Amino acid sequence: MARPRERILILGGGWAGFVLSRNLSPAKYDITVVSPRQNFVFTPLLSEATVGTLEFSHVVEPVRDRKQRINFAPAVARSVDFAKKRVSCEASIVQGTATDIVVRSEPEKVESTREMRGKELDIQRWRQGTKFQLDYDKLVIATGCITNTFNTPGVQENALQYRDIEDARRVQRRIRECFELAVLPNKPEELRTHLLHFAVVGGGPTGIEFVGLLADYIRGDLLKYYPQVKDRVRITLYDVAPKILGMFDESLSTYAMETMKLQGVEIKTSHHIEELRWGEPNKPPIQMDPKSCLTLKTKEDGETGVGMCVWVTGNAINPFIKEALADIDEFPEASIAKRPSDLAKDTKPAGWKVKKNPKTGALLVDGYFRVQLEAKDETTAAMNDVFAIGDNAMLEHGSPPATAIAANQEAKYLAQRLNKNDFDHAAKFSFQDMGLLAYIGDDKGLMQMPHTEVTEKSKMFPEGLKGRTAWLVWRGAYLSLVLSWRNCFLILIYWVLSRLFGRRIQ
Amino acid sequence: MARPRERILILGGGWAGFVLSRNLSPAKYDITVVSPRQNFVFTPLLSEATVGTLEFSHVVEPVRDRKQRINFAPAVARSVDFAKKRVSCEASIVQGTATDIVVRSEPEKVESTREMRGKELDIQRWRQGTKFQLDYDKLVIATGCITNTFNTPGVQENALQYRDIEDARRVQRRIRECFELAVLPNKPEELRTHLLHFAVVGGGPTGIEFVGLLADYIRGDLLKYYPQVKDRVRITLYDVAPKILGMFDESLSTYAMETMKLQGVEIKTSHHIEELRWGEPNKPPIQMDPKSCLTLKTKEDGETGVGMCVWVTGNAINPFIKEALADIDEFPEASIAKRPSDLAKDTKPAGWKVKKNPKTGALLVDGYFRVQLEAKDETTAAMNDVFAIGDNAMLEHGSPPATAIAANQEAKYLAQRLNKNDFDHAAKFSFQDMGLLAYIGDDKGLMQMPHTEVTEKSKMFPEGLKGRTAWLVWRGAYLSLVLSWRNCFLILIYWVLSRLFGRRIQ
Incomplete structure (x- = not known):
């Protein structure tokens, strides 16, 4: 057969x-x-x-x-x-089990294991699938x-990546953790300030969207629970290029920078990251210790303390x-x-x-x-x-x-x-430019029209859309791409709930 | 002042x-x-x-x-x-961070750390808050x-506990993991069978509810994705006592046992757990390895292979x-x-x-x-x-x-x-018996009326409620205790969704 x-x-x-x-x-x-x-x-x-x-x-x-x-x-x-x-x-x-082990077979990711009351465990054996x-x-x-990571010292080990659910969960937990650490009794004042400095490296759409939402989340939701640290929180976006959102037109990129600055995000373009390590700035480096902060070193500014560094470059x-x-x-x-x-x-x-x-x-x-x-x-x-x-x-x-x-x-x-x-018979693949979308926080989005052809829409908005309209287009566009209708429905409900009553803190 | x-x-x-x-x-x-x-x-x-x-x-x-x-x-x-x-x-x-570390200061819990490419890390220092x-x-x-754990050998280290969210997440991941492991190419047939044997120890309300829902989830949802292992799946509930749900009346307890047996849950009462270890039954024990199964040893049955053992005693x-x-x-x-x-x-x-x-x-x-x-x-x-x-x-x-x-x-x-x-002026505390509720799977619940006083209801249902009515009471009772209205609302929506379209596999 x-x-x-x-x-x-x-x-x-x-x-x-x-x-x-x-x-x-x-x-x-x-x-x-x-x-x-x-x-x-x-x-x-x-x-x-x-x-x-x-x-x-x-x-x-x-x-x-x-x-x-x-x-x-x-x-x-x-x-x-x-x-x-x-x-x-x-x-x-084996992504997380009975035994708290996180063994991922991707060679570039680092594994985690459970410390078994002094017993030495054969981690290598677990890691092998x-x-x-x-x-x-x-x-x-x-x-x-x-x-x-451009082989930047310390980045592979100490920066948070942002590619999948586990990465994002780690970012979520660390944000809250930094706040909890910063309000603990007996913490040195300087360390509190470092812990509440959130750094994001990479000014592309992913970095910008994350920074925009992080600013919304911290100012709109988290600070309701931690009003005592309001003046300490800092969010900084680093990029090596002279402007953010390089693939967008100049006017949209400028609008994004202005909007984000108004939201309290510091934007440091043309900055070169030289190192990321655990410990406070201008103090000796320490081994990784989540109770402490990290130090981000740039060519332009020297050392700065951060509670977290998300790397999206x-x-x-x-x-x-x-x-x-x-x-x-x-x-x-x-x-x-x-x-x-x-x-x-x-x-x-x-x-x-x-x-x-x-x-x-x-x-x-x-x-x-x-x-x-x-x-x-x-x-x-x-x-x-x-x-x-x-x-x-x-x-x-x-x-x-x-x-x-x-x-x-x-x-x-x-x-x-x-x-x-x-x-060999069909036409070769050609990419259909659908334009570009990005969220920049504060309910504002950017939308750039396709460059390849002059459509009716792009004639109407030669510079693309920005502001609240773009934000609505942004939400709608994403939603229509989500694959199961169940998720579409739940996403709508959650959006309405968080709009009306704020987000739940995570 | x-x-x-x-x-x-x-x-x-x-x-x-x-x-x-x-x-x-x-x-x-x-x-x-x-x-x-x-x-x-x-x-x-x-x-x-x-x-x-x-x-x-x-x-x-x-x-x-x-x-x-x-x-x-x-x-x-x-x-x-x-x-x-x-x-x-x-x-x-530090519950999970930047660095994948799970350090919990409760001395009875075991900590986990990240294996840092051969670097020895000072785990003790992290652990210390x-x-x-x-x-x-x-x-x-x-x-x-x-x-x-009644000092049962291997239970503290190898059983899954079931007290908080992290415990439950681990159980959730392990269930799916056992299925994925069991359908991998090149797995020995015996190991597949062991991996799909789910053991729960403890026949109180928590154990019963978990087993009931596990049976619903596996038979109603998971097996749609893994039909090839339908005949291998086993769920066994162990208890040292001669009957489950000891705090319930005899007739309710018997009803629960019968319902669960119909659902395919094996109930092993009067069984004494002697050991839980990693490795296959009747083979030498191995160090913890999530790719493999565990062996549960009882006084009555000897050794049995299990993919997971949840301990709720x-x-x-x-x-x-x-x-x-x-x-x-x-x-x-x-x-x-x-x-x-x-x-x-x-x-x-x-x-x-x-x-x-x-x-x-x-x-x-x-x-x-x-x-x-x-x-x-x-x-x-x-x-x-x-x-x-x-x-x-x-x-x-x-x-x-x-x-x-x-x-x-x-x-x-x-x-x-x-x-x-x-x-000293107010009346001393006295507990108001509200009766007992338990879910036993297959949309059925148990409800036992308070014993302390003969209410109108308990006269009507001298043996308590069982079956679908009890299940509805069970759902309603829980919902009304949930604290935020947002969660109440979302729980209702999710219940309706999963009732109409099945659960999402996790």
Whole structure:
């Protein structure tokens, strides 16, 4: 009996991987998503959950679906054999358990374990997940990127990242913790001030939205519970560039800076972070101790005490793409889509590697998102069964920005091609610029019209929208993208409640 | 200028402490709650949150209040000096931070830390909170109890407790984790079966409610996502007593057992747990490893593999009451309410200690919840400024059961006395039996009428209510006790949603 459906393996459950999995035809494909996280995170609303307007459960959708059309393996991919069509995986299931252990198989993340009353525990053994292999007929690489710390000393260890639910929960807890620490009896006055200084590094849309909501949350809600520290709270946004929201037009960026300053956010553009360490400024560094504060050192200002530093400065290529997808052991003869005429001469493995952008390290794909191999003599051969979408891929004919909207469009396009199997016939992918949106706090948003074409709307608002209208568009736009209607409904209710009666402190 | 209000210090933010804090007159008292948890947990709905019917945030209320009438110190009490009227505290704020550290200052809980890439970290230093002292005019001890493991080997380390939100979150994660582990490729068949065996130890109302909801959740929701393991799932309830729900009448208890058996819950009464360890049954024990299963050993059945063991077997006195409140250094001359006529003879400290129930170790209080001191010759002296309510206190004239309802009544009574300051004039506390309620799964509840008086209702239903009516009463009764209207509203919405469309898997 012939196997009726092709096995498609999707590495990654973020925007690209998740949207693809939900748009592929389950009648045609046996779909498996491999991801260390069992939930897709609706990143545009992550900050709303962090500040308690929403629940974290409102901004996630399970990768597994109730109708069993999508299989899920809670694992990370370790290597791919293109010739054998097989992926080696390591289960990464242990995210928090019986024993308080947080073991995540992503090599860039740091693990946590439980101190067992003096017993030495074999952490290395926990960290290691069960290994297994998955065979595929088609493979889609959508593992995304990791946070780029630019190798700034101390940032990887001491800054809070802001990519998924666990990160956001940590930020949420630390905000409250800083307030509680600052009002404890017997705390030195200076330390109180440091603890209530919140630093965010990165002036892109994610950083701006988080800072905007943080300011709303602290001034609108938290300070009702802690009025005694009103004058100590500081929020500072750092960016190395001379302006924030670099992808927006000058006037919108300026408006954002002005609005945020009025809200009490200090904006330090053209600032270079040199170090982040535990301990108070101008005192000897200490080992990590959450009861204390951190010191952020910039080239321009020297040392400043902060209670928390959230790091949201863009993408670096993840180690799987970097290390596992490099040289190949065996040339995947059967997978080559279009055979260059002179290819036969040299298909020895040593001669071929996965084609990447030399600067970013992203996979350089063709117009149909096919991953390409490259010989020493720069001959290129695309594979017809291996694809890459999202932030870890780059289109050779020009890539869209690394946004959720772009990943979403790419995933939908690829799903269509795969469902129809019309590669080489269909038009190559082209990104449809939908404009840009950002929330900047104080109920205000920014909306920039698409640059590519002059639409009716952009003629009406040549500089984009700003202020309250943009804020409403912002909310509506996000809501319509949320995937389950249950979450839509709950998000609406929570928005109304927090609007009428304030947020609950978290 | 005279200090206008008396400082009242409440140790503990559970049912007793929280309800007291909200019922004291802020005009009369400067109220401070000392508790390691910043939220009060509405324990009767904890299981509903664990299985995803509700959010965890619906079943908590912040101890701090928005109007700043109640101060809060996130700390545990370490010792009390009755003569100086001063409590030594240790801040326990670091519950999860920047650095993934979970340091809780309760000595009975185990701490967790982050493994820092080989760096040895000074865990002891994190664990130690900032120390400070608080002076009081009146002190209320409401620190509650800890889980009684009866010194069963391995239980303290390896069983999941079920007292607060963090415990419940761990249970929630482990349930899902067991399913994910069980469907991973390459798992041995036996291990899959062990992982999907869920054990609950303790047949009281908490254990029964959790088991009932767990069965609903697994069969009604989780198995939709994991139909392939349908026949492997087992839920077993263990109790050392010959019947479950010992405090209920025989007929209700029997009904509960029958209903739960129909739901597929195995009930093992008269079973003695001898050990809980990591590893598979009849194989050598292993160190804790969440990828594997546990082995539960009973006297009657020998070894059985389980994916998780939740331990809900009643109360043990907490170490603060046990160790810190024992002998006293200085006799609190000024605090003695009624001086026994022959007291003057011997007020040397060595002669006095805090009066406790010799069996349970609970503080033996008088009819107004005043903590008493006891001399060697059994002379008793009550203090007029130190009180104890809730599970850590026992009334000399007979104590109510250790339930939330009793703690609630005690707190309200004491708040009234303190507000009116009518000790010795008012009637002593007497518990009003409101009957008993329990949920047993499959939309069915039990309700037992009060035994103390023959009410109209109990005449109508001499054996109490059971089945669907009791379930409705159960839901209504809980809801009306929830403290904020916002939570009431959200709980209703969530109940309707999960009734109509099923729970979300967590």
